[in-house]
Amino acid sequence: MTEQQILDALAVAIAEEIGAKGVIVTRDTQAADIGGWDSMGHGRIIANLEDALGVELDMDRAFAIANVGELVDLVREAIIARA
Amino acid sequence: MKNPVLALFSNARFPYPYSMFHDKPRSLGGFGDELGFRNPHSPLIPKPAGEKRIFMLGNSAVHSLPAPSEPNLPLATQQAFHERGQAGVKVYNYGIESGNSGQSLMLFLDQLIDLQPDLVIAYDGATDLIVPFHYDPRPGYTFNNYILEVIHEAIAEDKLADLNIVKSERERRELIRKRVNFGSSDWRESLAAAYVNRVAKFCHLARCFGIKFVHIMQAVYRKNLPAEAEKRIAAQTEFLAFGYDMFERAAGGIRGLKHQFSDSNCFRFDDFSRAFIDEPEHRFKDWAHVNGIGNRIVAGMIADLTYEMVAQ
Numbered sequence: 001m002t003e004q005q006i007l008d009a010l011a012v013a014i015a016e017e018i019g020a021k022g023v024i025v026t027r028d029t030q031a032a033d034i035g036g037w038d039s040m041g042h043g044r045i046i047a048n049l050e051d052a053l054g055v056e057l058d059m060d061r062a063f064a065i066a067n068v069g070e071l072v073d074l075v076r077e078a079i080i081a082r083a
Numbered sequence: 084m085k086n087p088v089l090a091l092f093s094n095a096r097f098p099y100p101y102s103m104f105h106d107k108p109r110s111l112g113g114f115g116d117e118l119g120f121r122n123p124h125s126p127l128i129p130k131p132a133g134e135k136r137i138f139m140l141g142n143s144a145v146h147s148l149p150a151p152s153e154p155n156l157p158l159a160t161q162q163a164f165h166e167r168g169q170a171g172v173k174v175y176n177y178g179i180e181s182g183n184s185g186q187s188l189m190l191f192l193d194q195l196i197d198l199q200p201d202l203v204i205a206y207d208g209a210t211d212l213i214v215p216f217h218y219d220p221r222p223g224y225t226f227n228n229y230i231l232e233v234i235h236e237a238i239a240e241d242k243l244a245d246l247n248i249v250k251s252e253r254e255r256r257e258l259i260r261k262r263v264n265f266g267s268s269d270w271r272e273s274l275a276a277a278y279v280n281r282v283a284k285f286c287h288l289a290r291c292f293g294i295k296f297v298h299i300m301q302a303v304y305r306k307n308l309p310a311e312a313e314k315r316i317a318a319q320t321e322f323l324a325f326g327y328d329m330f331e332r333a334a335g336g337i338r339g340l341k342h343q344f345s346d347s348n349c350f351r352f353d354d355f356s357r358a359f360i361d362e363p364e365h366r367f368k369d370w371a372h373v374n375g376i377g378n379r380i381v382a383g384m385i386a387d388l389t390y391e392m393v394a395q
Binding site for chain 1 (some may be wrong): 370
């Protein structure tokens with residue numbers, strides 16, 4: 001899975017959670033840049049992403065990320081671990 | 084990003100009887116009073132001579148600072164009264180972070196009527212009408228009730244250590260969403276009706292106890308042209324459309340109350356939800372919270388609306 005595919009899946013997971021259309025995220029995007037992305041919403045976004053990609057993320061690390069790039073890296077690690 | 088469990092149990096959501104939760108006493112770095120509200124000190128009894136005592140109830144739009152250097156809405160409103168020549172006015176912040184009208188109603192009944200108010204202002208709407216889109220969707224419920232249910236069951240079944248709050252929270256929310264027919268017109272009407280019903284109870288209680296009461300539907304992000312800094316808020320199109328629909332539904336019910344309680348100078352009703360619709364400048368931090376300048380504008384509107392009631 002490419003980085004762009006992970007970013008696209010994340011954009012869908014965010015859009016589902018916050019009630020938005022056309023969400024665009026990059027590695028530098030932070031939760032504060034997206035209206036409605038609060039701490040509980042973050043948990044749901046992570047869960048949506050896990051369902052969409054069929055991976056299981058380390059929750060402690062998922063809640064410690066500083067930006068989308070770190071979340072993408074975490075997903076890639078989980079994909080590798082799954083394989 | 085804070086773990087959502089910790090966020091749920093922050094010092095701004097300390098448990099109390101009836102009102103469910105508000106600030107832990109003296110917990111906000113000198114801004115929290117001994118009763119658990121965001122004031123330098125709690126109201127004195129008896130009320131000092133010359134003090135015009137106003138209590139402001141509501142959610143985080145009342146409770147919180149727009150920025151560390153800015154006054155919160157009650158304090159900005161107090162300043163607005165002073166600027167208009169009413170130096171004796173003191174406005175107490177009884178806002179609850181994430182609180183809804185039911186919690187405010189219980190505060191009013193259980194505490195405020197004993198604190199000799201000259202006026203009580205309820206400035207709210209967002210948590211009752213829009214937060215159910217993301218949190219507990221049941222009409223009238225606090226935003227976090229379903230999460231407390233999940234935790235309660237985990238404790239009762241001795242499975243707290245196994246609880247995956249992220250998964251459990253989402254599953255419970257989906258279950259309840261199906262039960263309430265989330266998104267339907269009937270569900271929306273029930274949410275609006277629960278809110279209007281609370282405001283009606285406020286009015287009846289205020290009349291019963293001889294307390295002047297003002298209800299204001301709060302300013303929410305609704306602008307014809309977003310400022311650059313507000314574009315991330317404007318992007319929440321589906322969410323905002325839901326919010327506007329909810330405010331319209333509730334406003335109809337509030338108009339009925341305005342007619343019902345128009346017989347004296349003890350009541351005022353207003354709707355600030357469109358207050359910034361033609362404002363091109365940056366005024367919103369998010370869909371329910373204005374920045375410092377926005378807060379001062381809202382405070383001035385509140386002082387203008389209630390000036391005569393307080394002067395009498």
